[in-house]
Amino acid sequence: MFEVPQHAEHVKEQLKHLRRDERALESELTAAHGKETDGNGKVAKEDGNKNKKADEKTDEKADEKVEKIKVDAHANAANGGGVSSGTEAVMAQANFWQMSRSQKKVIAMNTLVYLAGGILVAFLFQTARQRYPQAFAPQPRADTSSSPKDFTFSLFGCFGDTNMCLLGCFCPCLAWSDTLERKELLSFWKAFAAFFGMLLLHSYTMGVSSLFIVVIGVFFRQKLRAGYEMENGTPKSVAVDFLAWCFCQPCAIIQEAREESVLRNMVTADRVKMMDP
Numbered sequence: 001m002f003e004v005p006q007h008a009e010h011v012k013e014q015l016k017h018l019r020r021d022e023r024a025l026e027s028e029l030t031a032a033h034g035k036e037t038d039g040n041g042k043v044a045k046e047d048g049n050k051n052k053k054a055d056e057k058t059d060e061k062a063d064e065k066v067e068k069i070k071v072d073a074h075a076n077a078a079n080g081g082g083v084s085s086g087t088e089a090v091m092a093q094a095n096f097w098q099m100s101r102s103q104k105k106v107i108a109m110n111t112l113v114y115l116a117g118g119i120l121v122a123f124l125f126q127t128a129r130q131r132y133p134q135a136f137a138p139q140p141r142a143d144t145s146s147s148p149k150d151f152t153f154s155l156f157g158c159f160g161d162t163n164m165c166l167l168g169c170f171c172p173c174l175a176w177s178d179t180l181e182r183k184e185l186l187s188f189w190k191a192f193a194a195f196f197g198m199l200l201l202h203s204y205t206m207g208v209s210s211l212f213i214v215v216i217g218v219f220f221r222q223k224l225r226a227g228y229e230m231e232n233g234t235p236k237s238v239a240v241d242f243l244a245w246c247f248c249q250p251c252a253i254i255q256e257a258r259e260e261s262v263l264r265n266m267v268t269a270d271r272v273k274m275m276d277p
Contacts, residue, residue, distance in 0.1 A: 095206055096203050096204050096206075097204075107203055111200055111203070114200065115200060118173075118196050118200075121171070121174070122173075122174060122177075122189075122192050122196075125171070125174050125178075126188065129178070135163060136163065136167065136178065137260075138161055138163075138164050138257055138258045138259075138260050138261035139161050139163070139164075139261055140261050141261045141262055144261075144262055145262075146228070146262045147230070148229060148230060148231070149230060149231050150230060150231065150240075151228075151230070151255050151256070151259050152258075152259055152262045153255055153258050153259070154255075155244055155248055155251050155252065155255055156248075156251060157255075157258075158250075158251050158254040158255065158258075160258070161254070161258055161261070164254050164257050164258055165254055167254075167257075168250045168251075168253045168254035168257065169250050169254075172249060172250050172253045173192060173195045173196050173199070174192070175253050175254065175257055176191065176195060176217070176253045176256070176257075177189075177191035177192040177195065178257070179224075179253070179256050179257045179260070180220060182260060183224060183227055183260070185220055185223055185224070185227075186220070194216055195213060195216070198210065198212050198213045198216070199213070213245075214242065214245045214246055214249075217241075217245040217249070217252070217253075218238065218241045218242050218245055221241045221244075221245070221252070221256060222237070222238065222241060224256055224259065225237060225241075228259060
């Protein structure tokens with residue numbers, strides 16, 4: 001379905017020419033070798049080594065020509081059969097839908113393995129979180145006051161909580177899904193499916209799905225801001241969140257998770273108790 005039959009004959013013809021050139025070079029090398037063998041044995045031995053190196057170089061050049069013909073054929077198919085530049089050839093190889101059948105098979109198998117491994121890790125994380133809830137929850141920080149404008153902890157203050165830092169750096173998908181479930185914005189498996197699914201589609205969309213991860217992250221980061229009564233919905237807050245998810249995604253995920261550790265209701269509750277008669 002995705003092959004390039006119109007270039008098959010062209011590639012075969014080029015391969016025939018390469019084989020014919022190779023045979024001609026071999027004949028010339030043999031004749032030259034025969035002439036040199038009339039001399040002394042030392043010279044013949046040195047010439048034999050030179051001929052061997054020349055044969056190796058000839059084989060390397062032939063292989064390079066074959067690879068170049070294959071790349072040009074795929075690039076021409078991507079451009080409607082026209083002459084393509086080097087950049088277009090690279091783009092053609094990076095596009096899953098223009099790869100050869102063997103390359104598609106390898107990528108598809110890798111995707112299946114990655115999918116099975118991701119689901120298994122998510123299941124183990126859920127089991128461990130239920131058994132050891134404190135190990136995967138942000139450490140409470142009663143000594144830190146919340147801010148009405150932005151997140152309490154800085155974007156690069158992720159080292160303040162070792163457990164959340166490790167989880168956010170090595171398993172950002174799990175950390176983000178856990179945060180959304182804790183704040184009742186989205187269930188763990190729905191959040192995991194959205195994030196992890198976009199990652200799996202990266203090879204099939206030439207990286208476009210990664211942009212959707214940023215969009216989803218910014219959308220729910222704005223919801224977290226609203227839930228914590230921070231500045232949200234403004235161009236400034238959206239731009240800051242977009243930059244954070246584009247260039248510091250693990251740090252942004254850790255920052256969102258750690259915001260739960262700030263005990264916002266403690267001061268309010270103490271004031272209410274003091275006001276009661």
